[in-house]
Amino acid sequence: MARKVSTSRKLTFTALAWIVAFLIFFPILWTFLTSFKTEAEAVASPPSFLFFDWTTENYAEVQSRSDYFKHFFNSVVISLGSTLIGLLIAIPAAWAMAFSPTKRTKDVLMWMLSTKMMPPVGAMIPIYLIFRDTGFLDTRTGLVVVLMLINLPIIVWMLYTYFKEIPGEILEAARMDGASLSQELTQVLAPMAVPGIASTVLLNIILSWNEAFWTLNLTASKAAPLTAFIASYSSPEGLFYAKLSAASTMAIAPVLIMGWFSQKQLVRGLTFGAVK
């Protein structure tokens, strides 16, 4: 039943909500606008909001000065690589736990989750030393492995909650009809599991893209993804706001767009199914 709401009340709440939303979003909007200014305009006081000479030279300069796309490519490789490898390892586990649960399934799930609770500083020192001694420091491979491991519990959990919603009877019916394990997987399970897998992938790419403890500590320059590249702007020379803004805009745009499409899955993935 829809409730009748007076128009004036609706207008008041609308105005209030839009003002709050604008304030919260403003830093992102401001970064976006500043990326199209000249450095002089970027620090002008009073600041110019829309009426300035729009220029795209900052984007060109960020690329030519510091090889932006190398870092962008590193971010893509690291986030995609860690997510896909994690997926390959997690799908069988989540499948087994969802469809052939035992008494210990719950304990295994909880234990996996508990590995996520360990603060990174508890593992950083040995990992750093191992990487140093084996030549994995500042390599994409090293980061792919670490990010895969820190996100594996989330991937298993998310897949598990999605797989559990697939009715087991369908699988049994397929088995009765004599479907082999591979047929069961590719023809029955896959079509129903794809949406869940897709949202898992999306959330994990976002998390890996923005991960900023391991990426900052385990890379120097060669394998540095965007998180670490942007951090290099913390000790800049001369005017740099416009260039910082251009680099930042390009760094956040891909996941911002992905994030907007995965709002619902986000809640589920980040609360381990506790809030749906």
Add this chain to the structure above:
Amino acid sequence: MATTHTRSHARLMMAPSVLLLFLWMIVPLAMTIYFSFLRYNLLMPGMEEYTGFLNYQFFLTDPAFFTALGNTLLLTGGVLLITVIGGILLALLLDQPIFGQGIVRILVIAPFFVMPTVSALVWKNMFFNPVNGIFAWLFKLFGAQPLDWLAQIPLLSIIFIVAWQWLPFSTLILLTALQSLDEEQKEAAEMDGAGFLSRFIYIVLPHMARAITVVILIQTIFLLSVFAEILVTTNGGPGIQTTNLTYLVYAQALLQFDIGGASAGGIVAVILANIVAFFLMRMIGKNLEG
């Protein structure tokens, strides 16, 4: 019905995940514990020797530890306070019938997707800068003396940045919980003459209690380990005013090369996080049964 056959299959399918996570959890932790009992400095290779609890004694009696512990608690508590109260208010607002609800939602959750180094540097330079930041301009506009945020109120400034990043998370989760509240229950209370405040206290808040707990616990896990925001804005300073436990361990290991002392600090951080994790696991475990 699981047969023995499918059960052994299941075990095989779970093995890679379980084994990898087991190694990931146990190997670094064991090594950190081992290092924490050694006198081990990277600048003095080959001089490692067993020192018992000396590293712990030094770490726990170092005044920097108490400052860092205090900063960690203030940072975590401050951000929790802002995001939980702000999140409840925002969720209530977004739950109202408003025009353009979808767009408002998209704008509100956006900060969550901004990588920590970007949000920290954008706030530091374009907002907090005492000469050409937006806040300095606003202060001057109202005739006030601009504040040098990261020098004068460094910890508060970092709390502000981190709260901006996490407010969308709490809002989104609390809004999801709010929207699962039965409309009819609210309507019945309204018809019984319950005002907004009593409706909120007796119906809405109890319904959201569980989501609020989840928000607090999950955020705490992440907030205890805030790192990038501190590294790119203040480097833990001025002095050690914004050094939290994570940053202290980082500085001791990678800036002072004191592996033994840093490892002891790491173990202290692990114990702290475990206390929080204990409660979180119980919450989620309960949900799994339901």
